Amino acid sequence: MGRVTTRRRVSHLTSGRAAERPETLAVEEPLEIRLNGSPLTVTMRTPGSDFELAQGFLLSEGVIARRDDLLTVRYCRGAEAGNLNTYNVLDVTLAPGVPMPEVGVARNFYTTSSCGVCGKGSLEAVELVSRYCPGDDPVHVDAAALTGMPEKLRTAQDVFASTGGLHAAALFDADATMLVVREDIGRHNAVDKVIGWAVEQDRIPLTGTVLLVSGRASFELTQKAVMAGIPVLAAVSAPSSLAVDLAGQSGLTLVAFLRGDSMNVYSRPDRIG
Numbered sequence: 001m002g003r004v005t006t007r008r009r010v011s012h013l014t015s016g017r018a019a020e021r022p023e024t025l026a027v028e029e030p031l032e033i034r035l036n037g038s039p040l041t042v043t044m045r046t047p048g049s050d051f052e053l054a055q056g057f058l059l060s061e062g063v064i065a066r067r068d069d070l071l072t073v074r075y076c077r078g079a080e081a082g083n084l085n086t087y088n089v090l091d092v093t094l095a096p097g098v099p100m101p102e103v104g105v106a107r108n109f110y111t112t113s114s115c116g117v118c119g120k121g122s123l124e125a126v127e128l129v130s131r132y133c134p135g136d137d138p139v140h141v142d143a144a145a146l147t148g149m150p151e152k153l154r155t156a157q158d159v160f161a162s163t164g165g166l167h168a169a170a171l172f173d174a175d176a177t178m179l180v181v182r183e184d185i186g187r188h189n190a191v192d193k194v195i196g197w198a199v200e201q202d203r204i205p206l207t208g209t210v211l212l213v214s215g216r217a218s219f220e221l222t223q224k225a226v227m228a229g230i231p232v233l234a235a236v237s238a239p240s241s242l243a244v245d246l247a248g249q250s251g252l253t254l255v256a257f258l259r260g261d262s263m264n265v266y267s268r269p270d271r272i273g
Helices: 050-060 143-147 149-156 158-163 187-200 219-227 241-250
Strands: 005-014 017-026 029-035 038-045 070-075 089-094 167-173 178-184 209-213 232-235 253-259 262-267
Touching (some): 038 050, 050 187, 143 262, 149 167, 158 178, 167 187, 178 187, 187 219, 219 232, 241 253
Antiparallel strands (some): 005 017, 070 089, 167 209
């Protein structure tokens, strides 16, 4: 799997006995995203699908609305000795006429893999206005189709199976056909990669789809779904209070505790049945 996983020696203890053995770990490396040559953000991520990650990030931040808003996405050389390409620096060039984001929208320069929203310069900066309205989407999802999605996601989590250390996000259509799945050490990165895939496929807004995340439904993940025009967000774990509030305000269907044949529907339950 290349740079996605790595091997380390570990002392494994069982009943007081120690044994040395190799262990497979998920790789965590920084990715600097530059916009028109200027540094915008650094996020800790699992390498892979970096172009998707950058495009999904820019869409969920309101910088772009579609693929045509971008001119190029390319790796550029890092700052290591010899000016070698580390594949940890991306430069995104906006299409002519697309404005640079306001300073208040940009994240602080460093964002951890565990939390995306905490990298914001201010709380007001997360109150972005989506160019798409998930509340207008007429999609209906059969409850049985929805309850089958977590198992499909788990089956597709190849790197998680070998490391146990990655979050996952998957996009389904209304009949539970999986369109794309991405893994990352950061849950917000996994969602950005899925949305970035949709940007590259010219599928924004993502009408008639379900976004499933392997962990909790936070405010930021809910915001990303709204920004991409996704009408249904489902999580196997709990939602936050702000996620529920945002879902209600935007008309997004928010499903959480999606386990076995049960679920909690916090907003727009008319879409599930």
